[in-house]
Amino acid sequence: MNFSVHFDEATLDRLNKAVERSGMTRNRIIVTAVQEWLARNEEKDWPEALKTHFRNPAPELAEEVLDFQAWRATAIPSESGVRW
Template sequence: MNFNIYLDDETGQQLTLAAQDSGENRNALIRQAVAEWLARHAKPQWPEAVLGFQGIPDMPAFEASRDQLAPPNADPLA
């Protein structure tokens, strides 16, 4: 896929120098920068196995055992 981007002169010059220093071409640096940005800003998604999990039919509900829990001796945040 091809895109045209417009950079100000200073940014374009910095990109050219960075490309020369790295031995990569400008397009490669731009591809890498976009890929890194997308990876950092991607919305986390649960795997399909988790999203589709329907529970275990014969397992009692978690709340059913709460009355068996002993209360804490003291408030740990007090």
């Protein structure tokens, strides 16, 4: 999909310098920046095993014990630094 984006002169100058340094096209830099922003800012969801665990009113009685440390290592800290 194509659409127009309008930048102020200072941003356009910085973008053009980044093109020269990186060898990437302006479009590729913009696409990469948007993809990275979305990856950081899209709503994250809890792993299914964890959601199931907390839906159970008495998780300590479940047959299988949930290993919280297994999913914790994959949790990504938010921009505010808060971990879940």
